[in-house]
Amino acid sequence: MSHTTPANLAQQVTGRKQDHIDAVLNDPLVERNTQGFENIKLMHRALPECNYAEIDTSTTFLNHKIQFPFLIASMTGGASSNLGSINRHLAEAAEHCNVPMAVGSQRAMIVDEAAKQSFELRKFAPNVPLIANLGAVQLNYGFGFDEARRAIDVLQADALYLHLNPLQEVVQPEGDTNFANLAEKIHALSEQIDIPIILKEVGSGLSPQDIELGLAAGISHFDIAGRGGTSWSRIEAHRSASDLGLLFQDWGLTTLESLRLSQPYQEKALFIASGGIRNGIDMIKAVIMGGRLCGVAAPLLAPAQESTEKVVATIEQFQQEFQTAQFLLGIQKTDALHLNTALISPL
Template structure:
């Protein structure tokens, strides 16, 4: 990459891979990284004692990026890098995505831009030939030398159907080596969207998207958004493990919850499609998110430990989500996903 001098490249590559391992260790070893405040617990649904449908015929299928998928579940971004275990995690996730017919997003591909050895961990199309795959770069990197060439490299290695540009200003401020120049990013996102051949999805990483963010994205030509609200994994707390101050602890619950972000997205439902993520931990959370406007539900943390073990364990966890989701759909008396989406009559009055 022409914008990074070759002399510090090895140190940068090691730093990126080490950081990804630190992130995984924090998720697995600090139970307070999981905040459990996404807001779904305050929503009650209208149970149907006479659902007037056959559980066996409940249709959970939907489409995403032009491909049919089994239910509105997305294996959300987790990792990728030069070390063997990071590659194994992505392989297990990709094989499970194929087996369960659900889409998958990878973690930030900056690792493979600065370190060729990391590329293999993102070359997962061979494990998931038929499902939607989403490449991933930090939007802020557009202010640090990245552009259309790096985006195309990220897309090409996955043969991706879309590109996440993740937005993580809080994480970058807390991160000791963070990149914090977010000035005029919307303009650069617009320029990039005009030059690449797959859709861009703007994604937060756990603090939610506000209406102002959605409007900036729409003005930049973006029509796909991952709300990624507060309440699940706190990246501020994760980065606090790597910092020498308590700023990350103070801000560990900063932002909009997933439920708040979904409610605020309502005026934009005709102009854009939204992925709900951030603390979705079971099929009932998923049902609530779809009712509130999510076309898809992103899940990461519950799959991380299984992904370290085997493809089979990831498949089993996804199948559990599927059973929970289908059961909730049946108990609402809803036969297909289209009748579920934005059907707020299914929410019980307070």
């Protein structure tokens, strides 16, 4: 009978994170390009009646005023030095650009003390929102308040992601697949944690039933993370002898579908749009459809391997694109984009 020791588990988790990065960087088909935004046509204004230089792209998130509705979405973190340098570059860029950042799963630092340094990011980003991250399913595998508190404290986080990834766990060779009664445990944790918990999918979208379970569990922040960008099912297929991950690589609700389904709940919760957002026009469409913030990960990974400056340049390109689209819609302030479906062409 095989037995996984703490040392073996730590090595396994760090190795898995490196496998994930390699797959994103080396398999172009991991990027699915099916998030649905091509189906939305925006209403161009030839007389926008505003000055491009005075367009206000700022918004508020977790009681911070941020530069524009952009979130550096969860990517990585672990014991190897390159994972730490990626997170440092991302954190420094977040601070420079005044945008929030979420880290990858901090299970790595719970099982391996050496991974902790890759999440000690507040010194690099002292003034922007930082979001800690644990897998919700780990609440069925011994994790609870203590582990959540450690993840939050190391990052000095403003919020905690509990990510929901049932497809990834099923496909993953060493996946944790007991998702039974998780809503009850999420509710219990939400009553103990003094910062917002954000329920987040990882690429298959949130359904109305998921949102309702979250609301009943005391959650008021959701990241829909829809299908159409990075396919974690395909990524895990690289690590498996089975073709299951390839069969399910396009499973789930697209980002656009999930945003539409979230609209009845907009007055009860804040929604982050992520999943295949690849430019500022995608961002504008996501905000119009209900996202208060837009999470972006894959376009930042290769720049983060190189330098902080490369990440800053990528974020600044997103902002220029976003500001240009906002200007061409004749909208002076970003918050006026939210759920403003009059900006969508009926044709």
